[in-house]
Amino acid sequence: MIADTKYIGKSTRRVDGIKKVTGQAPYSAEFNPADLVHGYVINSRISRGKILSIDSDKALQFPGVREVFTHENIPVEVKIDSDYTDPLSPPGNPFRPLNDENILYNGQPIALVVADTFETAAFAAGLVKVEYEKEEGFEVDIRKNLDIATTEDVPDPPEPRGDAKAAYESSEVKIDTEYYQPREYHNPMEPFASVAIWNKEDESFTIYDKIQGVSSSQQYIAGVFNLEKEKVRVISPFIGGAFGSGLRPQYQLFMAALASKALELPVKVVMTRTQMFSFGHRPACLQKIKLSSDKKGKLRSIQHQAFAETSRFEKFNETVVDWSGLMYQCENVALDYQLVPVDVYTPLDMRAPGGSTGMFALECAMDELAVKAGIDPLELRLINYAEQDQNEKKPFSSKELKACYQRAAEKFGWENRKPEPRSHKKANQLVGYGMATGVWEAMQQKSAAKAIFTSEGKLSVSSGTADIGTGTYTIMSQIAAEMLGISIENVEFKLGDSTLPQAPIEGGSWTASSVGSAVKLVCKELQKNLFELAKRSHPELFENMLFENAIFENGEVRVGEGASVSFSEILAVSGQDQVEVEVNSEPADSRSDFSCYSHSCVMVEVHVDEDTGMIQIPRVVSAIAGGKILNPKTARSQIIGGITWGIGMALEEEGMMDDRNGRIMNANLAEYQVAVHADVQELEVIFVPETDEIVNPLGAKGLGEIGIVGVAAAISNAIYNATGKRVRELPISLDKVL
Ligand code: MOS
Secondary structure (H helix, E strand, O other), rough: OOOOOOOOOOOOOOOOOOHHOOOOOOOOHHHHOOOOOEEEEEEOOOOOEEEEEOHHHHHHOOOEEEEEEEOOOOHHHOOOOOOOOOOOOOEEOOOOOOOEEOOOOOEEEEEEEEOOOOOHHHHHHHOOEEEEEEEEOOOOHHHHHHHHOOOOOOOOOOEEOOOOHHHOOOOOOOOEEEEEOOOEOOOOOOOOOEEEEEEEEOOOOEEEEOOOHHHHHHHHHHHOOOOHHEEEEEEEEOOOOOOOOOOOOOOOHHHHHHHHHHHHEEEEEEEEOOOHHHHOOOEEEEEEEEEEEOOOOOOEEEEEEEEEEEOOEEEEOOOOOOHHHOEEEOOOOOEEEEEEEEEEOOOOOOOOOOOOHHHHHHHHHHHHHHHOOOOOHHHHHHOOOOOOOOOEEEOOOOHHHHHHHHHHHHHHHHOOOOOOOOOOOEOOOEEEEHOOOOHHHOOOOEEEEEEEEEOOEEEEOOOOOOOOOOOOOHHHHHHHHHHOOOHHHHEEEEOOOOOOOOOOOOOOOOHHHHHHHHHHHHHHHHHHHHHHHHHHHHHHHHHHOOOEEEEEEOOOOOOOOEEEEEHHHHHHHHHEEEEEEEEEEEEEEEEEEOOOEEEEEEEEEEEEEOOOOOEEEEEEEEEEEEEOOOHHHHHHHHHHHHHHHHHHHHOOOOOEEOOOEEEOOOOOOOOOOOOOOHHHHEEEEEEOOOOOOOOOOOEEEOOOOOOOOOOOHHHHHHHHHOOOOOOOOOOOOHHHHO
């Protein structure tokens, strides 16, 4: 039993905040072991073909250069066989740098120059002469290659239900539309970086790596170098943003490890900003949607088909169309998801992968249907509200989406929306209101945690998870402090080290749920241990008492209104320095009878300048149903981050490809535009109360991704409401609006 909540659900400052703002939080590139040397990666300038030769002589003669690693001189043991399958990779042949002379995409890493300083390595990279044999006919545009779209090795979307085609044909109101989203890039502030240290004596690695899960890098390096897992220690205490880009180890990790082992020196490899555009990205996606309803707006059919980009060598896939079978009550649904392989590197999960893509199309299409039927867009969502998950035929563990709609509408003033485009003006600005629904799965993974409570009253809790900026350190400390009834200042949470109990990679918005549940459980076990000790140390107080009635508060345990004893005294009398417990937590079986999702309603006001087409977003209201909110402060930050990104997705972000050479043209932060301060005005986040006893022992659903879902659709719909122009291709730039 725990007393009144002190930390869970309370706004709590980041426990690592001071370290971060004072520069004491070390990121991977900031570890500088003795004798460190630096690697600089050379990337391919062609899209498809072969390396004929790499001439490193000039570079090697340059003072300070140690070695140039290429496919010609790295040990064969670290190259992959054609039948090798990598447990972390999507289906296909996993890519490994420097494997052979073949070029699979522009930007492919083809050599590593190692020198005494980064600058020397970078300069010497310019002295390396590479000759290529170009293969003609590379492709980088999925829209020109729909004829090779495939469903092979792609998980099937939910089975069709009813007869969507027939229902569509016989419906009174219908729309048939198409949306396109370009490839987008993660662009975390911190570039990818690894410092690898090969320890010759015991043939082991110590590696500092930017990664969303240390066990993922550990497993990868152990696999490549044929080592026992225990011989690879990966450390990653702080991450400057990742958004999915660190769900797979990136190529600098392999390069640093390879060079460190070969040179028997610590090696650091940091990507440049431009190189941050040379690996995974959110795949380009073309979506075709047909919706139909009766005159009153009751949905009669949904057909949603998506064509998504993948590489030629792996089948990356996301959940794009399934949401259309989930979101609304509809008897006739047909979903189709296909991949289009082109000559790019394999795409990669990026914040709300698939969800932000699929819900962009579905929620724009719903708006188009609302216009066609002459029904308010919010009303249309309510008419078709799904009370159960029709894909899975299961009830929801909780779903306060109706409350989201209501709270957002009140706060936003949705009733003031003028349905007729171009009818709402402020001076030279066309004003538009738009809305969309958001959804994301509330998952839970197996996770382990350890807790040590010492006689000094300090609690140390650890799990090999990550904090990619989301606030993991803070919420885990809150949960632990709450459970033991001690001050948060006496709690230390450790993460980002492969020697700690194993946790899943930090992704999928499941860390609060998965690691949080493990932390809660391990503290519960700690309570039990302390209580057992208390029974022996203070039998007069606790002998006949039940653990269930024990209260842990103010560093003491008591039963009911009885006398209390401090934890330190219990330990002192017991003659123990500390109590230590470790647990494995996993999702409860009862969870599988339910569908667990978080939901949101996003409402947006846009102003479009009549003369210039300039779009401004004076305000966004997002009402979120995410279960228990562990820390409203960090939670709000997650959501405003998601909204901001949604603004970028709607109006700015686009990885532009040069189809003459298959190279991304705007591989820098000056030309790859993201939402910045000037683009963001009022953001209002509302957390709708939602109790969920099914989803996990904390009742928290995770908030990392739900914030972005639906935002681009709401903006697009608001632009239509303002201007009468429906732009179906992202980003909605001025030229498309004018
Ligand atoms: Mo998230 S795209 O699962 O880091």
